[in-house]
Amino acid sequence: xxxxxxxxxxxxxxxxxxxxxxxxxxxxxxxxxxxxxxxxxxxxxxxxxxxxxxxxxxxxxxxxxxxxxxxxxxxxxxxxxxxxxxxxxxxxxxxxxxxxxxxxxxxxxxxxx
Amino acid sequence: xxxxxxxxxxxxxxxxxxxxxxxxxxxxxxxxxxxxxxxxxxxxxxxxxxxxxxxxxxxxxxxxxxxxxxxxxxxxxxxxxxxxxxxxxxxxxxxxxxxxxxxxxxxxxxxx
Numbered sequence: 001x002x003x004x005x006x007x008x009x010x011x012x013x014x015x016x017x018x019x020x021x022x023x024x025x026x027x028x029x030x031x032x033x034x035x036x037x038x039x040x041x042x043x044x045x046x047x048x049x050x051x052x053x054x055x056x057x058x059x060x061x062x063x064x065x066x067x068x069x070x071x072x073x074x075x076x077x078x079x080x081x082x083x084x085x086x087x088x089x090x091x092x093x094x095x096x097x098x099x100x101x102x103x104x105x106x107x108x109x110x111x112x113x
Numbered sequence: 114x115x116x117x118x119x120x121x122x123x124x125x126x127x128x129x130x131x132x133x134x135x136x137x138x139x140x141x142x143x144x145x146x147x148x149x150x151x152x153x154x155x156x157x158x159x160x161x162x163x164x165x166x167x168x169x170x171x172x173x174x175x176x177x178x179x180x181x182x183x184x185x186x187x188x189x190x191x192x193x194x195x196x197x198x199x200x201x202x203x204x205x206x207x208x209x210x211x212x213x214x215x216x217x218x219x220x221x222x223x224x225x
Contacts, residue, residue: 004156033213041151041200041218056212090156099145099164099206102213104156 003027006091006105013081014113020077021108023091031055032074033092033102034066043090049074050097078110086112119203119216126193126223134188134219136177136203144205146170146179146186151200151218160188160201193223 004025013019025032033056034046047066048056054066063079074091088107094100120135138146145164149157161170166181175190186203203216 041220043157043202043215043218045213092157101145101147101159101162102157104149104158106154106156 004091004093004103004105006089006108008108009106010109010111012111012113015081015083017081018077018079019081019110020075021089021091021110022073022075023105024073025091025093025103026072027093027095027103029093029103030071030096031094031100032068032071033094034074034076035090035092037088037090037107039087047074047076055097081110081112083112086110117203117205117214117216119201120219121217122200123220123222126221128195128223128225129192130223132188132190132193132197132221134201134203134221136186136188136216138184138186138203138205138214140184140205143181144207146177147204147206148175148177148186148188149202149204149215151202153199157202193221195223195225197221198223 006023031050033048036044046060049068052068065077068074088109090107091105092102094102117138147162148160150160151157161172163170163179169178177186177188200218200220202218205214
């Protein structure tokens with residue numbers, strides 16, 4: 001029933017590890033996003049895909065690699081995790097590009113030890 | 114520039130007080146404007162939106178009017194409740210393309 005679902009909800013791991021976060025939307029939307037929210041609640045867009053095609057790729061370390069196997073899924077893989085990667089990562093979707101509102105998942109809280 | 118500036122928090126109000134959270138934007142053209150709310154431990158939810166000048170978005174007692182002349186979209190509520198405690202984000206769409214611009218968020222705490 002959940003519109004935008006992300007897994008896992010919590011991720012605790014060691015520095016240097018590789019991890020993935022998965023996102024799925026059942027709204028039939030064409031566009032999906034990944035955001036990073038820091039401890040001060042500042043929200044920064046990382047990537048956006050429209051119909052499986054990358055359309056926004058902000059200044060993000062290349063240790064972060066998004067993958068969209070189909071337009072309902074957008075996964076985020078992170079290599080060689082660093083302490084500064086600790087944050088809450090949100091997936092979102094919208095019907096398309098332009099002035100549409102976005103629907104957010106509940107977030108994945110990533111903690112690096 | 115293409116930015117959204119909103120009032121810094123945190124804001125603490127007593128129950129039934131009047132709320133205003135200021136938001137201004139810079140843009141060429143006429144973007145759509147949004148307010149999102151984030152309750153503790155949850156993702157952002159759309160609270161209200163306005164797509165053209167003089168439109169008023171409203172939901173759950175909250176209102177915001179798209180003011181082109183002042184490039185503002187201030188959020189107001191006449192009587193806040195404890196359950197309104199959350200972080201509020203102002204946002205605007207790009208005029209073209211896919212970019213979405215969020216403000217820095219304003220934390221609101223309502224005390225009984």
